[in-house]
Amino acid sequence: MLTLNRVSRRYGETIALDGVDFVVPENTYMSLLGASGSGKTTLLRLIAGFEEPDQGEISINGARIDGQPSHLRDIGFVFQNFALFPHLTVFENVAFGLRHRVNAPVKNEKEIKERTDNALELVGLEGFGHRAVSAISGGQRQRVALARTLVTEPRIVLLDEPLGALDANLRSRMCDELKAIRERLKVSFLHVTGSETEALMMGDKVAVLADGKIVQTGAPDTLFAEPLNAASARHMNAWNIFDASLCAGPVGQGAIAVRFDQIDISATGQAPETRPHLKAKYLTGEFNGPTALSFFRAEDGTLLQIIDHLSQPRLPDLVEGESYDLHFAPDAVRQFHGAA
Amino acid sequence: MESRILRPTLAIYSGIFLLFLYGPMIVLAILSFQSADGGPQFPIREWSTYWYQHLLGLAETSRVSQLPVGDSLIRSIILAFMTTVVSTILGVMSAEAFRTKFKGSGPAFYLIILGMMVPGVLVGLGMALLSNTLGISRAWFGTSFVLHVVYTYPFAFLVLLAIFNRFDRTVEEASMSLGVSPAQTFRRVTFPIIFPGVLSAMLFSFTLSYDEFSRTLFTAGRELTLPLAIYGTFSVEIYPNLFAFGVLTTLFSFTLLVIYGLLMKRFTSKASRFKGQEEG
Amino acid sequence: MTTLSTDTPSDTSLSPAQLREKKDRRRAITLLTPGLLWMALFMVLPMIMVVYVSFWTQTTFTVESTLTTASWERFLSSSTYLGAIWTTLRIWAIVLIATIVVGYPVALFIGLFVRNKTLQTALLVACVIPFWTSFLIRVIAWRPMLGTEGAINAILMQLGIINEPLTFLLFSEFSVLVGMTQIYVVFMVGPITFMLGRIDPSVIEAARDLGASFGTIFRRIILPLSLPGVMVGAIFVSVMVLGEFATAASLSGRKVNLLGNIIVSQVGSLKWAFAAVAGVVLTIIITAVIALALRLVDLRKEM
Structure with missing residues (x-):
C-alpha cells in the first residue's frame, strides 16, 4: 500500500502540490486524473524519488520512502516518452534492471534470458529481443518500456501518461492490455492521465488531482455519477x-x-x-x-x-x-x- | 531578383576563398617533390621523392642536416595522449557538474573557458617563472603537460556541455527506477549515450595538444616536442625536407580524422535516436 | 510507523527536497573541483606569477625577488617597446577586420544560400580541414607562396603582369597579415555560419514576398541575427592574434615585433622580469578586448 501524507512541493513561487493525501491500495489499478499543470507528473516523480517533497511523508506499507535514493525504492516507472536505452537492443533494455540493479542482481545468464523472454511474452513481443529500439514502432516501444519495468517486479508501477505518445487506435488497444497484464501480475498500477475517458476506463479506482490537491477518490462509476465537488465534476467532462x-x-x-x-x-x-x-x-x-x-x-x-x-x-x-x-x-x- | 546575381557571385567568391585556404598547402605539397639540388621554391628541377627519403634518414649524406623528428614525434604523441586522457576526464566531470544548477556556476564557467583564451605565450611564461621560483625542472611531461590540459580541457568541456544540453534525462531516471545505482547508471547508460561527444572531445584534445607549441616553448626544458623541433628550423634557412614533413604530418592527422569518422559512424548507427512513431 | 531515516540530527530541520538539493549541489561541486583546481594551479597561479615577477629586480642573467619598478620604467620609456604595443594593436585591428571582410561573405553563402544540408556540411568541413595540418607548417607554407621566387611571383611573371618579382610580398608586414588572416579566418566563418544557419528561411521568404529588397533584408534581418556570431568570432580571433608571435617570427623577417615576440626574445636572453612586464601589458590589452566583447555578447548563451 502506497500512502502519501500531506505531501507538498513548490517550485519557487509556484505550488505544484499542496498537502496531498492519497492512498494506493494493494493490487489495484488506480487512475490519477488531472489537467496539465495540475502537478500530476510531479506527484509521480516524488513517489519515484526523482524529486523530493518539501513537506509530508511518502510511505510504502508503513515504511517511509521519501529521502531514499530512487534506485532503492523498488518502484517501477513507465515514462511518457518511453525513455528506452537507445544504445541497447530490446532484449538488453528489458534485461537491464535484472543485470545491473543494486539489490539482488541476477548473474545467471540463463535466468536472465528466461525472465526477460517471459516479460517480452507478457507484453506480446516474443521474438523481438534482437531488434534495435530504433527499429520498432511506437506501440512496441511502449511494450518494451512496460516489460522493462515489470521484469524487475517492483512493489508498484507508476505510469506517466503512458498512452500519450500513441495514436488513438493503439491507445484503446493498449488500455485493455495494460489492464490484463496488471491483473495477471497482481501489482498496483498508478496511471496518471489527463483524459477522463482513459482514467474512468482503466481505473479500479480513480483519483482527481486539481490545484495541487486530491479532490476526490472513488470507483469510476461513483466518481462519474456523484462528484463531490465542482473540481472533480469539471474533470469528468460531463x-x-x-x-x-x-x-x-x-x-x-x-x-x-x-x-x-x-x-x-x-x-x-x-x-x-x-x-x-x-x-x-x-x-x-x-x-x-x-x-x-x-x-x-x-x-x-x-x-x-x-x-x-x-x-x-x-x-x-x-x-x-x-x-x-x-x-x-x-x-x-x-x-x-x-x-x- | 538580386539572388540571381548574388548567389553565383558568392559561390565564386567562396571558391576563391577555399583556394586561399588551401593554396599554400598545395604549393608546399608540390615543392616537397623537389629534386635533391633544388631549393624551397619554383621551378621544380626534377620530380623526386628525395626529400622524403632525407626526412626518414634514407638519403645519403647531404648538405642539409636531417630534421630532428624521431624522438620529438614520440614525445609529442605521448604528450598528446596524456593530455587527451586528462582533459577528457576533467571535461566529462565538469560538464556533468554543470547539469545541476548551483551558485557560482557562472564564474566557474568563465574560469574554465579562460583556459582556451589566455595566450599560450603568457601561461607559458608564467609557468616557466613559477617552476624557476619553486625549483621544479621544466619538462614536456610535467610543466608542458599541465599547460596543455589547461588549453584542451575547456574544449572538451564545451563539446560535452553541448552534448549534455541535448541529453534526455529520463533515460537515467528510467535506469534508477529499475534499481540501478547512479554510478552504474552513468557507466551503463549515460556514458554510452554521450560517447560520440567523448570521442569528439578526445579528437579535439589530441590534435590541439599534438600541434601546440606556444605553451610548450618555455616549459618543455631540454627535450623538444615535434612543433618545437619545427619551430627551431624557422630561424635558419628552410629546405624542402620541411615541406615533405608537412605533407606527412598532414597525412597523419587525416588518418586520425578518418579513424574518428569510422568510430563515430559505428556508434551513431548503433545508437540512432528514436525516429517518430509508426503503427505497430 | 517505522521511519527510515539516515539523516544526521543537524539535518532534521531540512525538508527532503532541501536535502536532495544540497546533495546534488555537493555532488556538482565535487565533480567540478579537480578541474577548477587544475585551472587555479596551472593557469591563475602562473598568471599571478607573471604580474609578481614584473616587479622583480633584473640583473644580467637572473632575477631577484627584490621589488622594483625598474623594468616597468624601462619598458614604458623605450620607444621600441611602446612601438611593439602599437604594432600589436595595429596588426590585431587589421587582421580582425580582414577576417570579417573575407569571412562574412563565405559564411553568408554557406549559412544562407546553400540549402542542401550535405553540401553545407561539406563546405564547412572543407573550411576546417586545414586545421588538421600543423599550425607551423601552415605558416611556413606561405614562404614558397610569397617569396621572390615563390608561386605568386612566378605566376605573375609568366602572365607578363610584372617584370620584376614583387619583394613586399614576403618578409614584410603584408605577409604577416596575409598569413594570419588565412589561419584565423575560419574562426570567423564558423560562428557566423552557425548563426545564419539558425535563421528560418521562411522569414526571409516572407520579407521578400512583401517586396523587401535583398539590401533591406540583409540590413533588417540577416545582419542583426548574425552579429552575435561576428562577436564570438571576433573574440576567438582577437585572443589568438594578440597572443601571436610565430607567424611574425617566420614571415616578417624580424620586421614585425609583436608583444609576443618581445616576450620570446626576452626569455631567450633570460630577461625574465622584462618578459613579465611585456606579459602583463599583453594581459591588460587582452582583458580589455575580451571585457569589451563580453559586454556586447553573452558567451555562455551563444555556445
Missing part, C-alpha cells in the same frame, strides 16, 4: 456547473451541477412547472456520431452543454441565436458547498 440563482425551481443555493445527458429543452416558457429550469441561448451544435452536443450560453455567460443520444433523441430542432428553456429533474441536481 457536468454543467452553474450558479443555482440562474434557475427557477427548487435547486438550493451556490454552485450546482447537472449532467450533460440529463437536461431537456423546451421553447421559452414551455418548461414543465415541476422541473427546475433556466433560460439560455443556443450557440451551436456539434455532431459526434452516436451523440450530438449542443452548446448554450446562460444569462450570466456560463457555457452549458447538452448531450443527445441519436438512438433516443429528446431535443427539439434548435435555431442558433434563439433562447430556450433548459430543464431537468430535481434529483438530477448535484449541490456543492463552497465556490464553484
Whole structure:
C-alpha cells in the first residue's frame, strides 16, 4: 500500500502540490486524473524519488520512502516518452534492471534470458529481443518500456501518461492490455492521465488531482455519477456547473451541477412547472456520431452543454441565436458547498 | 531578383576563398617533390621523392642536416595522449557538474573557458617563472603537460556541455527506477549515450595538444616536442625536407580524422535516436 | 510507523527536497573541483606569477625577488617597446577586420544560400580541414607562396603582369597579415555560419514576398541575427592574434615585433622580469578586448 501524507512541493513561487493525501491500495489499478499543470507528473516523480517533497511523508506499507535514493525504492516507472536505452537492443533494455540493479542482481545468464523472454511474452513481443529500439514502432516501444519495468517486479508501477505518445487506435488497444497484464501480475498500477475517458476506463479506482490537491477518490462509476465537488465534476467532462440563482425551481443555493445527458429543452416558457429550469441561448451544435452536443450560453455567460443520444433523441430542432428553456429533474441536481 | 546575381557571385567568391585556404598547402605539397639540388621554391628541377627519403634518414649524406623528428614525434604523441586522457576526464566531470544548477556556476564557467583564451605565450611564461621560483625542472611531461590540459580541457568541456544540453534525462531516471545505482547508471547508460561527444572531445584534445607549441616553448626544458623541433628550423634557412614533413604530418592527422569518422559512424548507427512513431 | 531515516540530527530541520538539493549541489561541486583546481594551479597561479615577477629586480642573467619598478620604467620609456604595443594593436585591428571582410561573405553563402544540408556540411568541413595540418607548417607554407621566387611571383611573371618579382610580398608586414588572416579566418566563418544557419528561411521568404529588397533584408534581418556570431568570432580571433608571435617570427623577417615576440626574445636572453612586464601589458590589452566583447555578447548563451 502506497500512502502519501500531506505531501507538498513548490517550485519557487509556484505550488505544484499542496498537502496531498492519497492512498494506493494493494493490487489495484488506480487512475490519477488531472489537467496539465495540475502537478500530476510531479506527484509521480516524488513517489519515484526523482524529486523530493518539501513537506509530508511518502510511505510504502508503513515504511517511509521519501529521502531514499530512487534506485532503492523498488518502484517501477513507465515514462511518457518511453525513455528506452537507445544504445541497447530490446532484449538488453528489458534485461537491464535484472543485470545491473543494486539489490539482488541476477548473474545467471540463463535466468536472465528466461525472465526477460517471459516479460517480452507478457507484453506480446516474443521474438523481438534482437531488434534495435530504433527499429520498432511506437506501440512496441511502449511494450518494451512496460516489460522493462515489470521484469524487475517492483512493489508498484507508476505510469506517466503512458498512452500519450500513441495514436488513438493503439491507445484503446493498449488500455485493455495494460489492464490484463496488471491483473495477471497482481501489482498496483498508478496511471496518471489527463483524459477522463482513459482514467474512468482503466481505473479500479480513480483519483482527481486539481490545484495541487486530491479532490476526490472513488470507483469510476461513483466518481462519474456523484462528484463531490465542482473540481472533480469539471474533470469528468460531463457536468454543467452553474450558479443555482440562474434557475427557477427548487435547486438550493451556490454552485450546482447537472449532467450533460440529463437536461431537456423546451421553447421559452414551455418548461414543465415541476422541473427546475433556466433560460439560455443556443450557440451551436456539434455532431459526434452516436451523440450530438449542443452548446448554450446562460444569462450570466456560463457555457452549458447538452448531450443527445441519436438512438433516443429528446431535443427539439434548435435555431442558433434563439433562447430556450433548459430543464431537468430535481434529483438530477448535484449541490456543492463552497465556490464553484 | 538580386539572388540571381548574388548567389553565383558568392559561390565564386567562396571558391576563391577555399583556394586561399588551401593554396599554400598545395604549393608546399608540390615543392616537397623537389629534386635533391633544388631549393624551397619554383621551378621544380626534377620530380623526386628525395626529400622524403632525407626526412626518414634514407638519403645519403647531404648538405642539409636531417630534421630532428624521431624522438620529438614520440614525445609529442605521448604528450598528446596524456593530455587527451586528462582533459577528457576533467571535461566529462565538469560538464556533468554543470547539469545541476548551483551558485557560482557562472564564474566557474568563465574560469574554465579562460583556459582556451589566455595566450599560450603568457601561461607559458608564467609557468616557466613559477617552476624557476619553486625549483621544479621544466619538462614536456610535467610543466608542458599541465599547460596543455589547461588549453584542451575547456574544449572538451564545451563539446560535452553541448552534448549534455541535448541529453534526455529520463533515460537515467528510467535506469534508477529499475534499481540501478547512479554510478552504474552513468557507466551503463549515460556514458554510452554521450560517447560520440567523448570521442569528439578526445579528437579535439589530441590534435590541439599534438600541434601546440606556444605553451610548450618555455616549459618543455631540454627535450623538444615535434612543433618545437619545427619551430627551431624557422630561424635558419628552410629546405624542402620541411615541406615533405608537412605533407606527412598532414597525412597523419587525416588518418586520425578518418579513424574518428569510422568510430563515430559505428556508434551513431548503433545508437540512432528514436525516429517518430509508426503503427505497430 | 517505522521511519527510515539516515539523516544526521543537524539535518532534521531540512525538508527532503532541501536535502536532495544540497546533495546534488555537493555532488556538482565535487565533480567540478579537480578541474577548477587544475585551472587555479596551472593557469591563475602562473598568471599571478607573471604580474609578481614584473616587479622583480633584473640583473644580467637572473632575477631577484627584490621589488622594483625598474623594468616597468624601462619598458614604458623605450620607444621600441611602446612601438611593439602599437604594432600589436595595429596588426590585431587589421587582421580582425580582414577576417570579417573575407569571412562574412563565405559564411553568408554557406549559412544562407546553400540549402542542401550535405553540401553545407561539406563546405564547412572543407573550411576546417586545414586545421588538421600543423599550425607551423601552415605558416611556413606561405614562404614558397610569397617569396621572390615563390608561386605568386612566378605566376605573375609568366602572365607578363610584372617584370620584376614583387619583394613586399614576403618578409614584410603584408605577409604577416596575409598569413594570419588565412589561419584565423575560419574562426570567423564558423560562428557566423552557425548563426545564419539558425535563421528560418521562411522569414526571409516572407520579407521578400512583401517586396523587401535583398539590401533591406540583409540590413533588417540577416545582419542583426548574425552579429552575435561576428562577436564570438571576433573574440576567438582577437585572443589568438594578440597572443601571436610565430607567424611574425617566420614571415616578417624580424620586421614585425609583436608583444609576443618581445616576450620570446626576452626569455631567450633570460630577461625574465622584462618578459613579465611585456606579459602583463599583453594581459591588460587582452582583458580589455575580451571585457569589451563580453559586454556586447553573452558567451555562455551563444555556445
